[in-house]
Amino acid sequence: MTSAMTDFEIYTPTAEEVHxxxxxxxxxxxxxxxxxxxxxxxPVWVSARDAQGELVGGLRGFVFLEWLNVELLFVDEAARHHGVGRNLLATAEQKARNLGAHSVTLNTFEWQAREFYLKQGYEEFGHIDNYIQGFQLVYLKKVLTS
Known part of the structure; x- marks a missing residue:
């Protein structure tokens, strides 16, 4: 018979412990x-720049356990509706395939890019209502084809 641990302390670890x-x-x-x-x-990082060399968008994510996890995809407003986001996402998906990923997951607020991702073949699999100020946080996924 094992006894329950009752003698422990909850504390904030030192930087040394964390590192x-x-x-x-x-x-x-x-x-x-x-x-x-x-x-x-x-890491899976891709960026886009305009003819003048200025950054107009980018995607940051990582492949872990055969999934691409997109943390951030942003395109400047002036560059939207010109294929920048679609190409950033497609490039990241290909890089992820090359790293062994079979699927992608990401989340977005309803005011951001839910419809964009749905057009790119993503499927909504969950959401949190009223995540902030009445807005929904949406979770999406996509199976990568070879």
Missing amino acids: SGVLGRRMRQFNYGFVGEYGQSQ
């Missing part, structure tokens, strides 16, 4: 028991 990576290593070791060993996340 040591011990917590992450322990989590990975636990996960390996279920899905086997896996690699580190791989």
Whole structure:
């Protein structure tokens, strides 16, 4: 019979503890028991610039556990509706395929780009109502074809 742990302290870790990576290593070791060993996340960054060399948009994400996780996709208002976002997303999806990803996931607020992603073949699989000031946060995914 095991006894419950009752003697512990909740605290804010030091910067040294955070940077040591011990917590992450322990989590990975636990996960390996279920899905086997896996690699580190791989960044997927693409940018777009105009004829003058000015940044007009970009995408930042990473591939982890065979999924591309898009953290940010932004296109300047003046560059929208000219294929910049579509091409950024397509380029990132291809980079992700090359890194072994089979699918993509991302989230967007309803005022941002939900309709854009749906047009690019993404499927809404969830949302949180009233995430901020009555607006919905939408979760989308897409299976990457070869």
